[in-house]
Every structure is written in C-alpha cells, then in structure tokens.
Amino acid sequence: MNIYRCACGNPVYFENDQCLACGRRLGFLPERLTQAALEPLPGGNDLWRAHTPEGEMGEYHRCRNYSEQNVCNWMVVSDNGERYCVACRMNRIIPNLDRPGNRDKWLNVEREKRRVIYDLLRLGLPFLAKRDDPHTGLAFAFMEDQQPTQEFVDSSWSGGKVFTGHAKGLITINIIEADDAAREALRQQLNEASRTLLGHFRHEIGHYFWDRLILEGGRLAGFREVFGDERQDYQSSLRRHYQQGPPANWQQHYISAYAAAHPWEDWAECWGHYLQITDALETAHALDMGVSLPRDFDELIRVWSRVSININLMNRSMGMRDAYPYVLNDSVVAKLRYIHEVVEAERSA
Numbered sequence: 001m002n003i004y005r006c007a008c009g010n011p012v013y014f015e016n017d018q019c020l021a022c023g024r025r026l027g028f029l030p031e032r033l034t035q036a037a038l039e040p041l042p043g044g045n046d047l048w049r050a051h052t053p054e055g056e057m058g059e060y061h062r063c064r065n066y067s068e069q070n071v072c073n074w075m076v077v078s079d080n081g082e083r084y085c086v087a088c089r090m091n092r093i094i095p096n097l098d099r100p101g102n103r104d105k106w107l108n109v110e111r112e113k114r115r116v117i118y119d120l121l122r123l124g125l126p127f128l129a130k131r132d133d134p135h136t137g138l139a140f141a142f143m144e145d146q147q148p149t150q151e152f153v154d155s156s157w158s159g160g161k162v163f164t165g166h167a168k169g170l171i172t173i174n175i176i177e178a179d180d181a182a183r184e185a186l187r188q189q190l191n192e193a194s195r196t197l198l199g200h201f202r203h204e205i206g207h208y209f210w211d212r213l214i215l216e217g218g219r220l221a222g223f224r225e226v227f228g229d230e231r232q233d234y235q236s237s238l239r240r241h242y243q244q245g246p247p248a249n250w251q252q253h254y255i256s257a258y259a260a261a262h263p264w265e266d267w268a269e270c271w272g273h274y275l276q277i278t279d280a281l282e283t284a285h286a287l288d289m290g291v292s293l294p295r296d297f298d299e300l301i302r303v304w305s306r307v308s309i310n311i312n313l314m315n316r317s318m319g320m321r322d323a324y325p326y327v328l329n330d331s332v333v334a335k336l337r338y339i340h341e342v343v344e345a346e347r348s349a
C-alpha cells in the first residue's frame, strides 16, 4: 500500500476520510490509485473537486456507501452515472444492519474488501462487476449464520450456516470472520498459522482469477505442471482433508496445510500470498524502509525474505505473534513464480 499526501502536505493513509492536520475531507480515487483532498462544490449535490499534490483531478461524488453509510471512502467520477464506487458496485448482499454488532462487522468487511480491490487495481488485473457481466463478473455477499426462529424450525431447516467461499464469481463472506474473538477461535480449532479477513478476500478472489486467467486464459497445461491435476474430485478431496488432515510432509510442498487439500486450494492459498507479499513490499517501499519494489521475481523473493523477518522481529518486540508465520520452500517459490508470470503477462496484455 502506498502513503499519500493531503493538499496541505500532511501524510494520509488509505483508510482515512479526513486529514487530521487541516481537517479537509478526503476521498480515494480508484482510477488514479490515490487519496485526494476534497473541496465541496456549490449546489448541495455532494459534488466535490479533488486535489492531490500533483494538481486538480476533476469533479467527483462520494460513493453512496460513503455519503450515506460512512463505510467507504472511495469516489466516483461525477459524470459516469454510477452511485457506488467500483468496489461497492459489486456488493450483492450486505448484513442486516438492524441486528446489533452488524454495522461494525460490515465496516471491517468493507475496509478489507477495498484493500483486495486495490490489489487488483495496482496489479492491473482484469475484473468486472457481475451487474455488468453476469457470466464473468464479480460480486460479494456478506452474510451471517441464520438462527432458527419459531417459524423456521421445520423439516426443511438446513442449519442456516453460511460458508465463506467462491462460486462462479460470487464471493460469500460469513461476517463472523469480522469478529476478532470468533475468528481466533476458528483459527485455533483449524490449527492455522494465521487467519485474517483480508486473507479470506485474497484467497477467494484467487478462485475467481483461476476461472478467468487459467481456465478461460488457456493456461491449464502450465497450471497442472506446477500445481497438479485439478480434475481429481474436489468434494472428496476436501472431505479427505477434513477427516484425515494433510499429508505428514505437507510443509515441504505447500504454503499451508489447507493448500494440500486440492490444486484449486493450493492455487488460492498461493495467490493470496502473492497479493500479501507484493502489497507488503509496496508498503515497505512507501515507508522509505530502504526496500526496492522489484518486478524481477527472484529479487522480489530475496527482498521479501528480508522484510518478512524484520516484520516478525518487530512483532516480537511488541509481544505479538509473528505477522508472517510461513516458510517459503522451493515448491512454494515455484508456485509463486508461476503466479507472478501469469500476473505480469496479464498486466502487459
């Protein structure tokens, strides 16, 4: 993630909607990947002129989830006819805001969703809203487990559980994952090194891009060479994983135990790591930590192993667990290299 500057020169961050130094309202301009200071235009139509240190950026209105709900800080070009920003246009289901606690969870979900959309924009990856293309578009459903009510308890009641996952471009997130205590309990139960809301978004969007870049992109042969044959039955692979656990030597071949369940999960886990690594390196670069932002893959891995150790040591100083509790073995590096090459080919296409 980059660090931005307000029109007054003060550093401002991706999540900010106001400059703490001068009080100007801020909005993120997704097509320019920058924060901008907003100057209200007369007329009361939520029209604003956007200013960055590089100059004036034109007229915008705030995303409706910004102006009405305050859960977004992204802007929409004033004349494009859209009420929602590029990230919020993909929301299909949002939580029931009448239920206590759901607004806070939704706020967390939206913040992490914007980070993953930022990942896609900074890498120049192609995506569309499902609203614009029902077949290849992307949409989000943010849902919670349904509690049985009196009317509901009958023979058709299926338990009301919501599973975080991806199906044909629809990414479902169970908003319980936005609750720190509940998510930590799940992490321990599933024996995972780390479990974050952002990690879920990055993993699930990996499944979306497998469809786009591997299946439709004509890359199946190359994928199978690196990740194995995905035609092995998916449901029985997952069942085996949950019943028997991963193979004993999984750490020599996979980034996580779950990645060993099926080549699709391996891809999604590695994809999530690729987004995480490249985002963290951009942040280290923007913070002037003496880190280059390499396009060359070997250099990228070399820089990341140094940076990730530094982050872990910082965390230990703060009495916290390692932020990056992973080991990149040769097999995982080969998978990340493949993903890097696919992404680079797409961004230059």
Ligand SMILES: [Zn+2]
Binding pocket: 006, 007, 008, 009, 010, 019, 020, 021, 022, 023, 024
């Ligand atoms: Zn300012």
Ligand SMILES: [Zn+2]
Binding pocket: 063, 064, 065, 066, 072, 073, 074, 084, 085, 086, 087, 088, 089
């Ligand atoms: Zn928005």
Ligand SMILES: [Zn+2]
Binding pocket: 203, 204, 207, 264, 265, 268
């Ligand atoms: Zn998955």
